[in-house]
Amino acid sequence: MEKFSEGPGNREETSRLSSNGLTLNIGPQHPATHGVLRLVVDLDGETIVKCTPYVGYLHRGVEKLSEHRNYMQILPFTDRLDYVSAMSNNIGYCTAVEKMFGIELPERTEYIRTIIGEMSRIVNHLLWLATHALDIGAMTVFLYCFREREKLLDLFERLCGARLTMSYTRIGGLKNDVDEQWLKDLYEFTDEFPMRIEQYETLIDKNRIWLKRTKGIGVISAEEAINWGLSGPTLRGSGVPYDIRTDMSYGVYDKVKWQVCTGKNGDVYDRYRVRMEEFRQSNSIIRQCIDQIPEGPIMADAPKFTLPAKDKVLSDMEHLIHHFVLVTKGPQTAPEGELYVATEVPKGELGFFFVSDGTGKPYRMRIRSPSFVHVAALPRLCEGELIADLISNIGSIDIVLGECDR
Amino acid sequence: MTVNELIKKVFFVEILKGLALTLKHLFSPAVTRQYPTEKREPFPGSRGLHALVRDPETGREKCVGCGLCAAMCPSRCIHIYTSEGDDHKKVVDRYEVDVLRCVFCALCVEACPYGALVLTPHYEYSGYTREEFYYTKDRLLENWDKYMAGPRGAEYLEKFWRPKSSDFGVRVESHMEEGAKS
Numbered sequence: 001m002e003k004f005s006e007g008p009g010n011r012e013e014t015s016r017l018s019s020n021g022l023t024l025n026i027g028p029q030h031p032a033t034h035g036v037l038r039l040v041v042d043l044d045g046e047t048i049v050k051c052t053p054y055v056g057y058l059h060r061g062v063e064k065l066s067e068h069r070n071y072m073q074i075l076p077f078t079d080r081l082d083y084v085s086a087m088s089n090n091i092g093y094c095t096a097v098e099k100m101f102g103i104e105l106p107e108r109t110e111y112i113r114t115i116i117g118e119m120s121r122i123v124n125h126l127l128w129l130a131t132h133a134l135d136i137g138a139m140t141v142f143l144y145c146f147r148e149r150e151k152l153l154d155l156f157e158r159l160c161g162a163r164l165t166m167s168y169t170r171i172g173g174l175k176n177d178v179d180e181q182w183l184k185d186l187y188e189f190t191d192e193f194p195m196r197i198e199q200y201e202t203l204i205d206k207n208r209i210w211l212k213r214t215k216g217i218g219v220i221s222a223e224e225a226i227n228w229g230l231s232g233p234t235l236r237g238s239g240v241p242y243d244i245r246t247d248m249s250y251g252v253y254d255k256v257k258w259q260v261c262t263g264k265n266g267d268v269y270d271r272y273r274v275r276m277e278e279f280r281q282s283n284s285i286i287r288q289c290i291d292q293i294p295e296g297p298i299m300a301d302a303p304k305f306t307l308p309a310k311d312k313v314l315s316d317m318e319h320l321i322h323h324f325v326l327v328t329k330g331p332q333t334a335p336e337g338e339l340y341v342a343t344e345v346p347k348g349e350l351g352f353f354f355v356s357d358g359t360g361k362p363y364r365m366r367i368r369s370p371s372f373v374h375v376a377a378l379p380r381l382c383e384g385e386l387i388a389d390l391i392s393n394i395g396s397i398d399i400v401l402g403e404c405d406r
Numbered sequence: 407m408t409v410n411e412l413i414k415k416v417f418f419v420e421i422l423k424g425l426a427l428t429l430k431h432l433f434s435p436a437v438t439r440q441y442p443t444e445k446r447e448p449f450p451g452s453r454g455l456h457a458l459v460r461d462p463e464t465g466r467e468k469c470v471g472c473g474l475c476a477a478m479c480p481s482r483c484i485h486i487y488t489s490e491g492d493d494h495k496k497v498v499d500r501y502e503v504d505v506l507r508c509v510f511c512a513l514c515v516e517a518c519p520y521g522a523l524v525l526t527p528h529y530e531y532s533g534y535t536r537e538e539f540y541y542t543k544d545r546l547l548e549n550w551d552k553y554m555a556g557p558r559g560a561e562y563l564e565k566f567w568r569p570k571s572s573d574f575g576v577r578v579e580s581h582m583e584e585g586a587k588s
Contacts, residue, residue: 069480072478072513073478073479073480073513074480075480075511075513076480076481076509076511076513077480079511080509106575140424140428147437150437154449157448157449157452158449158451160451161449161451161452161453161512161525161566162452162453162510165509165510165511167511167512167513170569173569173573175512175516175566175568176565176566176568176573177573199427202423202424202427203424203427203428204424206420207420207421207424208415208420208421296575297572297573297574297575298573299569299573299574299575301574301575306569307516307569308569309569309570309571309573309574310519310521310567310568310569310570311570311571312571313519314519314520320519323474323519324472324474327474327477327478327517328474328477
């Protein structure tokens with residue numbers, strides 16, 4: 001003991017080290033940052049004193065690009081915001097544009113959109129659970145989640161031809177109709193899926209390592225969560241029953257039975273529980289929609305905004321002219337003004353804000369993405385906690401940097 | 407802490423349950439695929455490499471060079487060069503797709519009034535130079551012969567070349583004229 005303290009300057013040096021702390025750079029290329037998020041963390045020992053997120057590494061200028069594309073062409077860009085749940089973004093964008101144009105959707109389209117929206121929620125939460133568990137150290141959950149995700153992606157591919165960047169919805173309708181066999185196969189999946197959810201829960205729900213890593217970590221109260229602008233499961237984990245699916249009118253969420261899942265404590269564990277419950281709710285919404293889905297058209301009766309029927313384009317002059325105008329210039333009768341429409345995507349509130357000058361292109365399009373807001377709240381969640389818990393905090397707010405940086 | 411909880415804690419009950427589950431999976435058939443040796447057939451209509459439809463009557467491309475696909479393309483990857491033919495008809499001299507720019511949204515298929523362009527399910531193509539991914543008209547027609555000839559092409563157009571009249575409800579004709587004037 002004495003031997004150590006006798007060394008010249010030894011004690012002094014240690015004390016100087018601890019008082020200065022350490023600045024650590026995590027990312028942009030770090031497996032636990034879920035993309036290209038860079039965090040500069042000031043540490044005192046293992047405790048985080050200050051955490052500063054730097055975003056923008058995946059900036060592709062979607063908003064600016066959209067000013068030079070007509071309303072139909074913007075759709076593929078929305079796939080690439082939150083590439084984990086592209087279908088939800090498609091629905092969000094189309095819902096916003098349809099509100100602006102005043103298009104009424106046929107009932108079948110609303111049902112199909114609700115089904116694919118909830119499928120997309122399951123796909124997103126599966127990937128979230130997989131990577132979140134992997135970050136914390138549970139590898140098996142990752143493999144099991146990807147098994148189910150693959151089945152849903154196959155269904156997406158059969159429906160529209162793409163597994164990830166779907167571009168399935170259209171302004172005033174859908175790309176193509178679903179068939180009976182597809183609905184049947186999806187129904188089979190929903191039969192099996194609740195058993196799979198139980199399997200994930202068997203692995204981690206009561207696991208003592210999982211509980212130690214998640215309970216009481218990253219606590220945020222309901223009031224603070226609202227003040228930070230959190231939304232989606234991240235907000236509901238704090239006990240705020242706010243869900244745009246109930247509060248705004250889109251889809252057929254008012255025609256099926258489901259409930260908004262909320263947590264209590266606002267910690268990482270409660271946010272995890274909320275998402276696990278949403279699996280079950282989404283599953284039940286899909287089943288009810290398949291039971292209720294009516295026959296009928298899938299395109300709205302809005303000839304000024306939807307492409308005319310292909311079989312009429314080459315036989316009818318008006319249809320042909322209209323087709324040319326729509327494709328080259330976009331819808332010519334867009335109303336002037338400003339509009340904000342939000343939808344509930346798996347990560348939270350995805351809003352589209354348009355400034356329209358009446359031409360076929362938006363004068364300005366702004367995307368309110370949940371990931372950006374959630375990253376902003378990250379320092380609040382992890383400051384004062386251990387560096388190891390930073391990883392579970394990043395996982396629990398469910399961010400995708402493609403959407404954050406746009 | 408009740409006795410029950412204590413027993414669960416001491417004997418690692420929840421961890422053993424998890425281990426039992428993984429052990430069960432050890433004896434179930436594998437869900438993974440050994441990719442390069444075991445290939446997965448993409449579903450019909452899967453959006454892969456482009457192809458220009460070859461008209462079975464003339465043996466040439468169906469494309470008339472109207473340029474709507476190039477106008478619709480959000481990533482501006484289609485380039486069309488046309489000239490006037492002998493009988494004052496438009497002739498497509500060059501039709502080129504820069505596949506490296508393409509985002510595979512298939513909006514070009516919908517924009518084409520003739521159904522002259524499709525996306526094939528072929529997805530395995532790689533190369534060492536950029537020129538290999540610059541598909542000219544002849545190569546695009548070749549793609550059609552290779553991947554979409556026969557009933558496959560017709561099925562694709564039937565399913566994905568939309569919207570069709572059956573997708574719309576009852577439409578009043580006066581609406582249509584109003585739309586065309588705008």
